[in-house]
Amino acid sequence: MQLKAGGSDRFPVLTHLSYDASDPFAVAVSFSHEGRVLARWSLDREMLAEGIRRPVGEGDVRLRPQSTGRWQELRMEFFGDPHPDGSRHHAVILAWAPAVMSFLHETYEVVAPGRESIHVDDFLAEVMGGC
Template sequence: MNSFVHKTLVVQLRAGGTERCPVLAHLSYDPEDPFAVTAVFGHDGHVLARWRLDRQMLFDGLSGPVGVGDVRLRPAATGMWQELRMDFLGDHRPDGGRHHAVVFAWAPAIAAFLRDTHRLVPPGQEQVPVDELLEEILSGAE
């Protein structure tokens, strides 16, 4: 069995009032960090953005709107396509607004990725080694 899950998808990026353009999304899941999914968005070999997403939030976003902070997810239908819309809010701009990018991913591909993560660590069975973490933090404080 794999000790991690990785999937590369072609997604559509819309930023700064532009039309959608295709970019790669590299999704990864490591059971050592069981609540998080890392998403790295890239184009022409350059990393555009890296986000750590809550795995449960990603799952919930496939069926309804979630998120109130910098990341907001919701299902979206475009013709025959069922998509996951991911809104990412970035740094504040001088005009008082915030940088805003929207990524559209094919929902069945996201669902398949999440099913693979659930095979490694079923929902509700995530464990975080809190004792070891506290020991590491406290040992550095001396």
């Protein structure tokens, strides 16, 4: 994947996508450069798939397809903590869309779309235990 900086500059960023069936709605993403983790995000798996086809997201994560000539990309925008001037940290990552879709297809072999489930009792016990 590539980190977009400024108007048109792009820099490679090592990206690790992972999926765990115990959290079937989420895809974990970590971005690193020169051995240092820059950021970790948890993305909604369905939102990630939709973002390849159409713009999605209104909050801290926004995804949309982007075509650069013959390349189909997924544009991922991440918004972080505010700066003192009121603006927010903002990062744009560009991924080759077919590679993201390939990863998603592998997750579908683990847990098919629509077959995700959450054990409500376990979830409530975890939430209530934190109080």
